Amino acid sequence: MKDSDCIFCKIAAGEIPCTKLLEDDSAIAFLDIGPLAPGHALLIPREHYVTVDQMPADVAADVLKHLPALGRAVQAAVGCEGFNILQNNGSVAHQVVPHVHFHVIPRNPDDEFGFNWPAGSYPPGRIEQLAEDIRKHLK
Numbered sequence: 001m002k003d004s005d006c007i008f009c010k011i012a013a014g015e016i017p018c019t020k021l022l023e024d025d026s027a028i029a030f031l032d033i034g035p036l037a038p039g040h041a042l043l044i045p046r047e048h049y050v051t052v053d054q055m056p057a058d059v060a061a062d063v064l065k066h067l068p069a070l071g072r073a074v075q076a077a078v079g080c081e082g083f084n085i086l087q088n089n090g091s092v093a094h095q096v097v098p099h100v101h102f103h104v105i106p107r108n109p110d111d112e113f114g115f116n117w118p119a120g121s122y123p124p125g126r127i128e129q130l131a132e133d134i135r136k137h138l139k
């Protein structure tokens with residue numbers, strides 16, 4: 001499955017260049033050309049899926065199995081203290097490239113990358129009700 005207009009499909013097919021880190025039949029990882037920090041990497045499925053919820057579970061597993069080694073390698077290479085895995089779905093969630101990708105973003109104390117994380121709270125009973133609704137949709 002490929003989208004002829006998709007830049008990451010073209011990277012996966014070798015039609016446009018990338019700075020490759022790893023590849024196999026299911027996945028490819030390369031350095032982000034607009035890094036939030038040196039070593040910022042992207043892991044993508046070879047096949048075209050726009051958002052992560054579209055991915056068959058076995059394809060997701062085949063891609064995600066690379067995350068531990070990729071995280072270790074980036075951390076060892078750039079000497080960062082930690083890293084974020086970030087995955088955006090939909091333009092409202094800041095997805096710009098409509099082909100699933102997992103960002104591996106090196107983090108260091110006082111770096112410039114930050115989240116707005118406006119943690120809220122639930123009124124009594126709401127958390128149990130929400131969990132029930134979500135569980136229904138998991139079936």
Ligand code: AMP
Binds near residue numbers: 018033034042096
């Ligand atoms: P997102 O906002 O999650 O869709 O992120 C898309 C990411 O893809 C950005 O961090 C871009 O810098 C990166 N990107 C776009 N085009 C390329 C490319 N040709 N090679 C490497 N990274 C790219």
Ligand code: ZN
Binds near residue numbers: 002003009049
């Ligand atoms: Zn694609």
